[in-house]
Amino acid sequence: MSLYLEHFGLREPPFRITPDTDYFFTGANRGPTLDALIYAITQDEGIVKVTGEVGSGKTMLCRMLLERLPGNVETLYLANPSLSRDEILGAIADELGISIEGKATHSLMRALQDALIERYAEGKRVVLLIDEAHAMPAESLEELRLLSNLESKANKLLQIALFAQPELDERLAATDMRQLRERITQHFILAPLKPEDIGAYIDFRLRTAGYHGPQPFTPKALAQIANASQGLSRRINILADKALLAAFSTGSHQVDSAEIKIAEQDARFTPLQPKSPAIARQTLLGAIVGALLVAALGCLALFALPKTSPPPPSVEPASTAGKTSEEKAPPAPVSSDTPGKPVFGPLTRQHMGQFDTWIVNAPRTHYFIQLHATDAVRTGEIEGVVAQATSALDPSLLRVYRSSRSGRDRVGVVYGDYPSREAAAAAMQSLPESIRAIQPFPRQVSKLR
Template identity: 35%
Template sequence: MYEKFYGLSSKPFQLKPDARFFYGSKGHKRAMSYLEYGISQGEGFIVITGEIGAGKTTLMRNLFLELVTENIVAAQIVNTHVGSEDILRLVAGAFGIEYENLSKATLLRRIEEFLIQIDRQGKRALLVVDEAQNLTPRALEELRMLSNFQTADKCLLQTFLLGQPEFRQVMLSPDMQQLYQRIIASYHLGPLDVVETKSYIEHRLNTVGWKNSPEINQDAYEAIHEYTGGIPRKINSFCDRMLLMGFLDEILIFGEAEIKKVIQDIQQESEVPLTTPIINTAIAIDNLGDNYSYSSLVDERLTRMEKALISVIGAVKKIVPVTKMNNAQD
């Protein structure tokens, strides 16, 4: 919607992970070094943690682009709300191994046979488990047991565990000591600082042909960092909204005032939802006292709806030219 207005080739702040937009902050470069070290070792577990939206998945996809793919057979698991036997089925499915209606013993034998075959081909097997904080202790134990598959001189499977910060506490629990002892590297991916937030935004804009339109002032960068906490996904979501507002209001320079306006709009949308039950609305009105009436509450909601509708109409008018039609005469 706003790409043409700002002369951009595509959306710079999409939420889905895209290795084209990978930004190597100090933390991301360090995390990448740990992953590369783990690949070189060819054994054990590598653990990378970070807040939601910190860039763990993008980091992993960037690593896959750098791998010599003909020598590494990689598989990824993203759905981790499963039990111990289901995790084995997910592992098998990720590597393309048949798993339907198999007993656990048969399933383990099939996985081991696959790993041995990969090794005989001169290749290595790499398993990446995302959202590892959702795994049960028994599911984690099953993953640990898979690391026991080995030849006389090497492990047949290496595993990367990606999770949110609370996963580090899971790793340190007494029940996880056997797994913890097999972790050869661990790193926590923190948020971007103010300077990195600015570089991150400019990097994504430059990737799609940004020519300093819109112009973004230093005060704006600092306000964006304060609001998003330096979390890449939050930055993406906010900047996408910022450019949309800039398109609707034809803004070519963003300063602190414009950023505050975007924040205000987002905060207004997160207020009392339009679907609030009438009984809750009545309670809310009682709590507000005699100076606030039901009609004023309705008026406020209608005003917000009207503003939202005007914004949508404005966007449509910018995209679809208005054609004046004359009434046909017989």
């Protein structure tokens, strides 16, 4: 735990390098990129690729995508891409609940296709998100091409999104990768933050962590961070954290040049390797095209809805025994594009009340299970998730909160109260399959205060 929290009036460390979606910075084109990425994944028929340098925020963007995709989208997440072709298929089958025992590759592919067709018939869309995709073996990359062939008469059954370092572009430039390369229809580049954005980024993270004072970093300090970090958010976090610690050690509430120099010496960053001329030209072209895509798709995301928006499959409880009339027959959820102030459904309001009662006495060190989080305007999606969770879990332990800590009006659905992360993780293993399919994860109560 950082030593300077009380000194600067912070609730929690503002510059952790582990991705926390409460700290997603929507400035510097990050927010529009996320919106365009969501639109591309839910509307497009090809493979989507996101590239960026180490520490540029790709994993954070991927985590935000997991939170923000519509309720009818089922996500399969592979964090370990260094898997063989058979292991990739096995991992996907496991996520879809398909037994692989005794199945040859062709039989497994048929089983995968059948499972995807079944979900397609239910109005679901399945998306495979692969982090660190540049580390995938050649045979596994080829398997992705084959998986992208799975389709119904009119639609792809599996959407694929790759998150990778620029080395993936070099691999895809090889002649034997041309078939996969041509399947990639959308390219996004997560560029480093510009010097003029770094002050806003640091200020956002400080405010999210509970800071209320004036900007502690002087303009000279911010310029030094921009130069030393080369705009990479992970490096910015490391430098800012070390600089605050240096200021704390001298009793100062301001971070200036001297503190940044100490942070630089301690961090010992190595300069980024220059790209080859061919890759540099490709990156520049990709950045230009990506910026145009973000602008165009971002506009489409604002004004267009998905072609098909079926409600979540389990919106109505399987059994209504013992439930109130309000729970038995929830009215049709309010549309997620409702303008103005969000109007929440009755189940959402009920469990918001349960959250307000619980949070007053919940110990900060306790944990809960995060089931879902999305923008507050998606009231129909929220009501559907709450209804599904109500039918599968103990309703008395289900709660809904509303927060603007990330800079956006957000609503989260959470479950349970556990004394430790280990207890929460153990409880997750006993959740019904329908709930585990939405990829819940443990969080600490302190994150909500």
